[in-house]
Amino acid sequence: MADLLAGYDTDGDKRITKDDAPANKDYFLLSTKGDTVILRNTYYISNLLQELAIANDSAQENLLISLRQIQEPPAERISRRIKTQFWDDLTRTIDEAGLDRIAGDDKMHDTQQRVYVPFDDAVGIAYFKELQTRKPKLEVVVLPENITAEYVRSINEKPGILSLKIEDGKGVPFVVPGGRFNEMYGWDSYFENIGLLIDHRYDLAKAMVDNFCYQVKHYGKILNANRSYYLTRTQPPFLSSAIREVYHAMPAKDKEWLAESLAIAIHEYNTVWMQGNRYTPQTGLNRYYADGLGIPPETEPGHFKEILQEYADKHHVTEIEFETKYKSGEIKSASLDRYFVHDRTLRESGHDTSWRLDNVAADLNSVDVNALLYKYEKDFEFLISTYFKDGFKGLDGTTYTANFWHEKAETRKLLMRKYLWDDKLQGFFDYNVKTQQRGDFMSATNFFPLWAGLCTKDEAAKLVTILMHELKAEGGITGSSKASLDKYAINGVQRQWDYPNGWAPHQMLLWKGLINYGYDNEARELIYRWLWTITKNAVDYNGTIPEKYDVVNATHKVYAEYGNVGTDFAYITRSGFGWMNASYQYGLSLLPEEYIKKLDALESPDSVFEK
Known part of the structure; x- marks a missing residue:
């Protein structure tokens, strides 16, 4: 060496x-x-x-x-290492065997291994209390029954990991994204599950769903991630899809598991999304809305320097003095409080950050969340009509029929057409419930209805034309159009979910959306472009598989505010990045063999798909 x-x-x-x-x-x-x-x-x-x-x-x-x-051959090597090495390296457990790896990172701020356990998880409390007697650095905190924003703020200086399911004396395993993301994330986990199922890791995929259900049952929601400062924040909803896909893939069907998981998913739908701030009665649609107080504690020092300086100048103090006094409550500002509601909300949306959501996220009935909830309703309809024909009893005692969920989905479809569809622009766009205006920001999320299956054939045709014209780049689909970036960026900061960057979840959802409507050629081209980007960078850069790409320049060298996770390693990457790994396996499963040979030869997309 x-x-x-x-x-x-x-x-x-x-x-x-x-x-x-x-x-x-x-x-x-x-x-x-x-x-x-x-x-x-x-x-x-x-x-x-x-x-x-x-x-x-x-x-x-x-x-x-x-x-x-x-x-x-490059494609074979990347895929093999994902299947045989990367998934294992990204797997974690929150128990005696796995605690050091997840609770000893720099997010803990001190030397304690602090684990927060729900008040109603008797199994978890007993397990960690017993473990505490043998691990002097372990601090076990039992959460209160009522978790308020004030309580979450009060523990910001004592961050810890949130426990997940303990079964048979062991932590139920889960897959982390990788790099500094050393915990179980909400929507990352769904996409990782797609890769796990392709690679026949059925038990691990099922375990991911079990941990999702544990979170809903004990924390009241699927968490942004299982860290203490995420207790008031969820992420894009994919639980129904995860349940349906895992059950379909199970070699031996466990209908009892399906019933229990389905009941929890319906409970999540009812309590997280259809009650409280995430539901907007004036439109009947939904939005992301993250509760919490003050500055999000997980952000890097200096991340909000510009906005805090603006307020500091108004109060004639330094930026550091203002931040200290704002955190203590000595200085109050309703407008800054609202700014941080929007900021936490864009993080809840998974799109942190994008000019589409900057200082407006909590006011939007966004296309993505409503498409995802339409998919919930259609999944519930399918699962009940297929496996519970006599009706399905939820956790609240309500008996649900397939027709009930069919009507819910049809109602949402009508409301989305009323508020989110723009006849002039021929597409779905976010609707601002405060201004009562529909936006025009061209984002990859505008095309989620293709994945959810809520478009008519005519609508799909219009969306596909726009997608291929506005967001197709050399290396895949951009997070937004350049025109929208030019119109809405108020400074030179490059938001990582915008042009020119591309992300695995967008690619995966839109491939499936295109295939749903018979656009196999377009899907094949976009799959090839994305896999070519991953393959080319892995070949040129010692196997590098990062969090995201600049798909315009087809490179992992991304110059956004957070850099690019997964590019920092010595000798060899041992884990790639969770949803990037999944996108590679998923793309290969959809690509004909003749294109995989072209991939191995690194034939450029423009030569493979000549105009």
């Missing part, structure tokens, strides 16, 4: 990439069984480094590496 790095890692980052290896050192001599093999390719040389790193991890002094491993 030392010799290899000395010869080819010219920038000293412990990786061999296309930015290394000067022209006079474009090969490596490998002697095996008396033969000499010349590696004239950075991809092959970096593969050798990766295989040596794997061997080094297992402390093997000697290892036989086959030429096939080094020259493995």
Whole structure:
């Protein structure tokens, strides 16, 4: 390894990439069984480094590496490592065996391993209290029955991990996104599940749903993530889809599990989405709306410097003084309070951050959340009509029929057409309940109705035309159009969910949406563009698989406010990034073999899909 790095890692980052290896050192001599093999390719040389790193991890002094491993076709190598290595490396448990890995990171702020446990989880309380007697650094906090925004703010200086399901004396496992995201996230988990099911990891996919249901049962919602400061915040709703897809994939059907999970999903729909601030009676539609007080504690220092400076100037104090006095309550500001309601809400939406949502998120009946809830209603209709034909009793004692949910879905469809469909622009757009105006921001989320299946054929045709014209880039689908970015960006800060960046969940949902309506050619092109971006970057950059891409330039080198998780590693990436891994497996499952061969050859999308 030392010799290899000395010869080819010219920038000293412990990786061999296309930015290394000067022209006079474009090969490596490998002697095996008396033969000499010349590696004239950075991809092959970096593969050798990766295989040596794997061997080094297992402390093997000697290892036989086959030429096939080094020259493995890129798509095959990426997919194999996702299936056999990445999922395992991203798997966590909150129990004695897994606590050190998840509760010892820099998000804890101190030396304590602090675990918050719901007041009504007797199994979890008993487990962690007993564990506390053997782990002196473990602090177990039992949450109050009524979790208010004031309470959550009061524990901001004592952050901790929120417990998940304990079963048979062990933590039920879950998959984390990766990098600094070392906890179970709401919507990430659904997309990770798609990859897990493709890779036949049925038990792990089921465990993810079980932890979702635990969260609804004990925390009142599917959490943004299971950290203490997320207690008032949910994320985009995908539970019904996760239940339906896991049950369909189960080798042995467990109808009791289905009934229990379905009852909890209906409870989530009723209590999280159709009551309180996330439901807007004036339109009958929904919005994201995250409760909480003050500055979101998970943000990096200085993230709100510009907005806080604006208020500090008004109060004739320094920005640091203002922040201190605002946090203590000495200075009050209703408009700044509202700004942070919007900020927490855009984080609840999963799209943190986007100019589409900046300082307005909590006022929007957004297309995405309403499309996702339409999908809930259709899933409930399907599951009850298929498996519970005599009706289904919910947790509240109500007996639900398939027709009940059919009517709910039809009503939402009509309301979405009334408030979100724009005849002039020929598409769905977010509706502002405060101004009573429909927006015109062109976002990938505007096309979620294709995935949910709520469009007519005529509407779908119009949406597909716009999608392919406005959001298609060399490397996939952009988060927004450049025109909308130019119109709505109020400064030069690049919001990571906007143009020119592309994200795995958008790609995956829109591929499925196109296929739903018979646009297989368009889906195939967009799949190829995205997989080509992932493959090309992995080939050129030592196997790098990050959180997101600049799809206009087809690169992982993203210059948004949060950087790009998954690009910082030595020798070899051991986990990729959760939903990126899933998107690769899902895309490969949809792509004909002839295109996978083109992918391995790194044929550019524009040459494969000539105008």
